Amino acid sequence: MTHTADSTSIPVGTTLSVKVPATTANLGPGFDTLGLALSLYDELEVEVREEPGIHVNVLGVGEGVVPTDETNLVARALAHVFERFGQPVPGLEIVAHNAIPHSRGLGSSGAAIVAGIMAAKGLLEGIVDIGSIELLELATELEGHPDNVAPALFGGLTIAWVGEDGPKHKKLIAHRGVSAVVFVPEAAMSTALARSLQPASVPHEDAIFNVSRSALLVAALIQSPELLLAATEDRLHQSYRASAMLETDELIRMLREHGLAAVVSGAGPSVLVLGNDPSQRLLAADLVAANSVSTWQPLMLAVDFKGATVMVHPVEGSA
The missing domain is CATH 3.30.70.890 (GHMP kinase, C-terminal domain)
Known part of the structure; x- marks a missing residue:
């Protein structure tokens, strides 16, 4: 359930940290359905600043290659959440510590989307309450399908599907021998x-x-x-x-x-x-x-x- 309070500004100097796991989807036969979260992480440090706009400092994977302005996928995902709930995006300085390889089948785009959405969730705490259903809906809108973003959001082994009322997931705990x-x-x-x-x-x-x-x-x-x-x-x-x-x-x-x-x-x-x-x-x-x-x-x-x-x-x- 999403609740929107009266719009209030987010204090300059507010900081937060985000951590998102890599994912592997399909797992063989579970095409576009099964996904597994893995212990390899992209991490964000986010700070609210007075200057408008979003600047992303990318370290590690993608450094010097991916955009560092509002077109960065993390920034786009974050802005998408603010726009959805009618909130103005504050000036932000983001440091992205990337470890998930890009374009290798480990969910790097899904992780970036989830990182931006989780950052927005943290920044909007006390202003907008964003639940797990909304998180999956927002991430799926941007990614196009839920099989990678579901395990990135919730961890473990996930079964993801899209019903008449949107994307859904079921989280399962993998056997400790796996x-x-x-x-x-x-x-x-x-x-x-x-x-x-x-x-x-x-x-x-x-x-x-x-x-x-x-x-x-x-x-x-x-x-x-x-x-x-x-x-x-x-x-x-x-x-x-x-x-x-x-x-x-x-x-x-x-x-x-x-x-x-x-x-x-x-x-x-x-x-x-x-x-x-x-x-x-x-x-x-x-x-x-x-x-x-x-x-x-x-x-x-x-x-x-x-x-x-x-x-x-x-x-x-x-x-």
Whole structure:
């Protein structure tokens, strides 16, 4: 439920910090539905200043590349929330500490959108009460679909869907035996290009195949991780996109031949391996190092259970 109080200015000098996890979507068969939050984070430091406008200082990933003015995705998401609730955007200085690789299938755009929305939520505290339903609606409006923004917002394993009254999600807690390693290549991949390779329709038997595997995957992730290899089989999207990222496809095939649950992370080209114990991550890393001529950066990550957080630091003496 959203409640809007009388418009009041946000005190100059107010600061807040935001932390948003990376995400991996699809997880094989759960195309545009399943997502998982991972322990790799983009962080913001935000300060209200007297000068109008938004300036973003980008450090880490994207430094010197992404915009630093109001066209920055974080700034656009933040302004979108203020506009939605009829509030004037204060002058802001934002420092973005980015660790999530861009255009690699780890939800960097979703994380930026969620970071901006969470910053707006923190700044509007006491002026507008923004609940979880509104957070997901706002993020989905900007991202276009909820499969990445849901785990970024809420953490854990999420099932996301869009009903007649908007986007919805269900958060689940992954089994403690589930461990993840992501292999990140040097080359990027356009999500729009990846989506353009999808056919308008798929064979009936492939749809049935993916329904069964998606149901099995939820069970594997929350209860029976020993079933992850079978549960991550897919016929809806990975094979169609393989031509655009041949090395990703080859790596997945090799890892799966060795009994590891390897899939494309999001739209790619990173490769996600879901292990049923931590030793499988080390096995995967050894196999990639021994069998791939390309450079893949292995990221040993845990499942993030908290999702996005915001901490407000009011000006001393302010109400």
